[in-house]
Amino acid sequence: AQSVxxxxxxxxxxxxxxxxxxxxxxYGGTVNLFWYVQYPGQHLQLLLKYFSGDPLVKGIKGFEAExxxxxxxxNLRKPSVQWSDTAEYFCAVSGTGANNLFxxxxxxxxxxx
Amino acid sequence: GAGVSQxxxxxxxxxxxxxxxxxxxxxxxxxxxxxxxxxGQGPEFLTYFNYxxxxxxxxxxxxxxxxxxPEGSISTLTIQRTEQRDSAMYRCASSHSSYNSPLHxxxxxxxxxx
Numbered sequence: 001a002q003s004v005x006x007x008x009x010x011x012x013x014x015x016x017x018x019x020x021x022x023x024x025x026x027y028g029g030t031v032n033l034f035w036y037v038q039y040p041g042q043h044l045q046l047l048l049k050y051f052s053g054d055p056l057v058k059g060i061k062g063f064e065a066e067x068x069x070x071x072x073x074x075n076l077r078k079p080s081v082q083w084s085d086t087a088e089y090f091c092a093v094s095g096t097g098a099n100n101l102f103x104x105x106x107x108x109x110x111x112x113x
Numbered sequence: 114g115a116g117v118s119q120x121x122x123x124x125x126x127x128x129x130x131x132x133x134x135x136x137x138x139x140x141x142x143x144x145x146x147x148x149x150x151x152x153g154q155g156p157e158f159l160t161y162f163n164y165x166x167x168x169x170x171x172x173x174x175x176x177x178x179x180x181x182x183p184e185g186s187i188s189t190l191t192i193q194r195t196e197q198r199d200s201a202m203y204r205c206a207s208s209h210s211s212y213n214s215p216l217h218x219x220x221x222x223x224x225x226x227x
Contacts, residue, residue: 004155032213043116044156044204044218051213090155099144099208100169101216103155 002027004091006104013081014112021076021107023065023091030096033074035065036103039087047089050074051096061085083113115139117219119205125225126195134190134222138207145188146216147180148204156204162188163211195226 005024013019025031035047048059055067065076074091088108092101118137126132138145144163148156158172164185173179177195182188192199202223206216 006155034215036218043220044206046215046217049215092155097212099211099214099216100146100158100161101156102158103148105153105155 002093002095002102004093004102004104006089006091006107008107009105010108010110012110012112015083016080017111019076019078019081019085019109021089021091021109023074023076023104024072025074025091025093025102026072027093027095027102032094032096032098033065033067034092034094034101035059035063035074035076036090036092037087038090038106044090047076081109081111083111085109086111117205117207117217119203119219119222121222122220123223123225125227128195128197128226130195131191131193132195132224134192134203134205134224136188136190136205136207136219138186138188138205139209139217142207142209142217144208144211144214145182146206146208147188147190148206150202150204150221152201159190168211192224195224197226200224200226 003026033050036044037047058064091104146161147159150156160170162182177193180190202221204221206218208214
């Protein structure tokens with residue numbers, strides 16, 4: 001069965017600190033991988049996606065993620081966080097060619113100015 | 114352009130009542146998805162449509178839940194005889210195509226069953 005694990009429930013960082021949020025998935029087949037972000041009071045927005053090709057993908061606002069197939073992981077990184085990155089981050093997976101997503105439970109990021 | 118629009122934004126209803134939640138997708142988007150998100154959890158897939166055809170309803174928790182998209186645009190998620198455990202955020206999303214196309218989410222409807 002498909003599942004997505006996000007091990008960090010709440011992460012607190014100071015501005016300029018580096019960020020890495022873990023995501024591991026279980027899925028029977030080839031996958032598409034996503035990170036979505038939800039800023040306070042807003043809807044879920046796509047941060048970045050991996051369909052195929054270069055396993056290091058770059059998204060908006062300086063975020064990037066690396067697909068490591070052997071580890072079933074798709075960790076999200078940012079070298080230097082800002083206060084405005086305070087949000088909830090969701091990792092998601094779908095089967096290749098499918099669109100319906102399976103989400104992790106989310107990681108709440110709080111950045112302290 | 115306009116994003117995915119959901120209404121109402123908040124709905125409070127008494128146990129046993131029926132509710133209808135509406136989703137207006139981005140114009141021209143082929144696929145429409147419904148998700149439910151309980152507090153502290155990620156969104157959970159309920160069902161999705163390509164045009165007016167319901168392609169997958171495997172995530173609907175029981176037969177009190179149904180969805181339709183009769184003209185391939187606006188969709189309604191109906192919950193009959195609501196129960197307290199139905200309280201959650203209900204999220205709608207649409208995508209440009211049915212294949213490898215990112216989902217665009219609406220703001221959701223917060224349903225509270227008292």
